[in-house]
Amino acid sequence: xxxxxxxxxxxxxxxxxxxxxxxxxxxxxxxxxxxxxxxxxxxxxxxxxxxxxxxxxxxxxxxxxxxxxxxxxxxxxxxxxxxxxxxxxxxxxxxxxxxxxxxxxxxxxxxxxxxxxxxxxxxxxxxxxxxxxxxxxxxxxxxxxxxxxxxxxxxxxxxxxxxxxxxxxxxxxxxxxxxxxxxxxxxxxxxxxxxxxxxxxxxxxxxxxxxxxxxxxxxxxxxxxxxxxxxxxxxxxxxxxxxxxxxxxxxxxxxxxxxxxxxxxxxxxxxxxxxxxxxxxxxxxxxxxxxxxxxxxxxxxxxxxxxxxxxxxxxxxxxxxxxxxxxxxxxxxxxxxxxxxxxxxxxxxxxxxxxxxxxxxxxxxxxxxxxxxxxxxxxxxxxxxxxxxxxxxxxxxxxxxxxxxxxxxxx
Numbered sequence: 001x002x003x004x005x006x007x008x009x010x011x012x013x014x015x016x017x018x019x020x021x022x023x024x025x026x027x028x029x030x031x032x033x034x035x036x037x038x039x040x041x042x043x044x045x046x047x048x049x050x051x052x053x054x055x056x057x058x059x060x061x062x063x064x065x066x067x068x069x070x071x072x073x074x075x076x077x078x079x080x081x082x083x084x085x086x087x088x089x090x091x092x093x094x095x096x097x098x099x100x101x102x103x104x105x106x107x108x109x110x111x112x113x114x115x116x117x118x119x120x121x122x123x124x125x126x127x128x129x130x131x132x133x134x135x136x137x138x139x140x141x142x143x144x145x146x147x148x149x150x151x152x153x154x155x156x157x158x159x160x161x162x163x164x165x166x167x168x169x170x171x172x173x174x175x176x177x178x179x180x181x182x183x184x185x186x187x188x189x190x191x192x193x194x195x196x197x198x199x200x201x202x203x204x205x206x207x208x209x210x211x212x213x214x215x216x217x218x219x220x221x222x223x224x225x226x227x228x229x230x231x232x233x234x235x236x237x238x239x240x241x242x243x244x245x246x247x248x249x250x251x252x253x254x255x256x257x258x259x260x261x262x263x264x265x266x267x268x269x270x271x272x273x274x275x276x277x278x279x280x281x282x283x284x285x286x287x288x289x290x291x292x293x294x295x296x297x298x299x300x301x302x303x304x305x306x307x308x309x310x311x312x313x314x315x316x317x318x319x320x321x322x323x324x325x326x327x328x329x330x331x332x333x334x335x336x337x338x339x340x341x342x343x344x345x346x347x348x349x350x351x352x353x354x355x356x357x358x359x360x361x362x363x364x365x366x367x368x369x370x371x372x373x374x375x376x377x378x379x380x381x382x383x384x385x386x387x388x389x390x391x392x393x394x395x396x397x398x399x400x401x402x403x404x405x406x407x408x409x410x411x
Contacts, residue, residue, distance in 0.1 A: 001375060002347045003247070003409060004292065004302040004336065007063065008328045009056060009257075010310030010357030012369045012388055018318060024359075025370070025387035028325040032334035033351055033372070033386035040349075040374030042383040043396025045404045047355055048366040055160065055231070055364065056310070057259045059354035064267060064303070065402035066238060073233030074154070078262030079146050080235075082271065085138055087235040090186055092152030094196075094232035095259070096137065096145040098122060099161050100222040101204060106169050109161035109314070110143040112222030113280065118212050119143065122224055129206050130199055140258050142279060147229045149195065151186035156193050158230035162314050163363045173197045174229070196229050203227040240268035241301065245409045251301030254291050256283060260305045269303065270295070281308040281324050285331035293339050296347065306332060310364075313357030321359055341376070348375035348411045351386065352404075368398060375411050 012025065019027040047059035049068040057075045058068060066072075076093035080086075087093055098119055100107040111119075120139045127137040138146040155177040164172055174196045176189030187195065204226045207213060213223040242248045253264030254272050256279035261271045274291045276284025283306065292304045306328055312321035333351055340347040352371035355364045370391030372383075381395035396407060 001247070001411065002296055002300055002345060003350075004296055004304060004340075004347060005063070005350045005352075005408070006328075006333055006336065007060070007303070007305045008309050008325065008351070008353050009305060009307045010313045010355060010364065011325055011328070011353035012356035012367070013313065013321070014356070014358040014360060016318060016360065023388050024318070024322055024325055026385070026389065028322050028329070030325060030329040030386060032329050032337055034384070036333070036337065036349060036351060036374040037372045037386040037390065038384050039380055040372050040378055041381050041396060042370065042372050042386070042391050042394030043404075044368040044391050044394070044398050045352065045371050046368050046398065046400035049401070053160070054355045054366040056257070056354055057231070057263065059364075060260055060263055060305070062401070063352070063354060063404065064241065064263065065244060065405035067401070071236050071238050073236040075231030075259045076146065077233050077235050078266070079140055079144065079258040080138075080148070080262065081265040082258035082261035083138060083140055083146060085146060085148065087148070090151055090234075092149045092154055092192070092232050092234065094147045094149070094158070094229040096147035097161050097228040097230070098143050098145060098224040099226050099228045100224065101169055101226045102222075104168055104170065105166055106161055106164055106172070106228075107222060108165055109228070111224035112216070114143050114216075114224045116142050118216070119145065119224065121212055122207060122210060125206070125210060126203060126227065130202055135195075135199065141256065143224070144258055147199075147227070149187070149192065152195075152232065153183065153187050153189045153192045154232050154234060155180045155189045156196070156232065158196075158232065160230050160363075161228045165362060169226070173200065199229070200227055236266060238266040242268055247409055248301045250299040251303070252295040252299055253303045253305065254288055254295070255303075255305035255307070257305065257307050264303065269301070270299075279307040280311050281320060281327075283308055285327060289332055289335050292336060296340065304332070309353070310357045313359050314362055316359045316362045318359045346376045348373065348408065350408050371396075371404060373408055373411055378411065
């Protein structure tokens with residue numbers, strides 16, 4: 001049996017007064033997800049291990065069954081792998097957002113969704129002006145980039161910028177973890193924090209007047225006028241999925257998000273490029289589905305990640321998030337189900353979010369998420385719809401850690 005996981009990033013949400021007390025999954029028109037829930041088996045999954053921040057890297061690694069306390073190293077190393085940066089021993093890799101700061105506050109975490117083409121110019125400028133033998137900037141995708149510090153200490157406290165829209169940035173600057181002993185070599189936590197804070201302030205001084213930002217301001221767009229590093233760590237040691245599951249001889253990951261592609265790299269999955277995949281609500285669902293089906297014909301396992309709902313949740317836009325959920329259903333789940341339901345080799349489908357991104361909260365939370373599993377011949381449970389409430393009655397109950405992926409791969 002082949003296996004495909006369709007993951008709607010941040011798709012789960014809280015009940016909303018505007019929706020009569022329903023969640024977005026309850027209120028959205030999702031006939032295919034409801035059909036699969038009705039024909040399949042359901043449950044809930046805890047994707048955030050105790051003590052971990054509910055980031056997408058944490059949640060997606062949990063979905064794939066990785067033991068976070070053993071292998072987690074932050075977003076930076078995952079994104080380094082995605083863009084082809086081979087981290088050396090002692091190198092600290094951090095996600096480096098390009099953000100918009102206004103009136104000394106973080107206006108947004110994405111510089112108004114700057115394009116990769118614009119950001120590439122700015123990242124190269126940052127490397128030219130601020131880079132040296134210790135500091136390297138690397139271009140990623142859109143607002144998501146990479147900062148590598150040779151000899152940096154990961155024992156620092158960084159605030160994800162998408163968690164703090166509208167808040168003053170200075171109290172959120174990098175801090176050393178308290179009570180840690182210096183290492184025998186490399187920078188101390190305090191020196192690492194001081195270096196990163198200096199880079200943040202110097203980036204603001206040089207980016208504001210850059211021609212890219214002068215043009216953006218003239219067009220009424222947010223300037224990309226600050227870096228914001230976070231999610232730092234070293235190269236992780238992760239077991240390949242093919243070593244964990246003998247059913248997986250080969251597989252692929254499809255995502256526009258570097259950190260998901262990085263997880264795929266360390267998991268031993270092919271990272272497929274898809275034209276028109278943006279990581280936003282305008283992503284090309286059709287090309288992603290075509291790539292997923294092509295990979296599934298050739299391979300045993302596909303991880304199809306779609307970011308759109310998470311971005312809409314960060315924006316706090318209820319109607320936009322509803323549209324992303326309905327697009328996932330009609331433009332991804334539906335076409336994949338219709339294509340594979342009659343294949344001679346059966347295909348198991350799982351659908352789930354990685355974490356909630358409630359519109360009212362505008363950032364990730366750690367509540368359990370609903371999931372469904374379907375394949376031809378599966379004995380259904382009593383659940384009739386796919387949503388946070390109905391899933392509580394599913395036969396799988398409440399799973400955690402690697403229980404979901406084992407339940408799915410054993411189908």
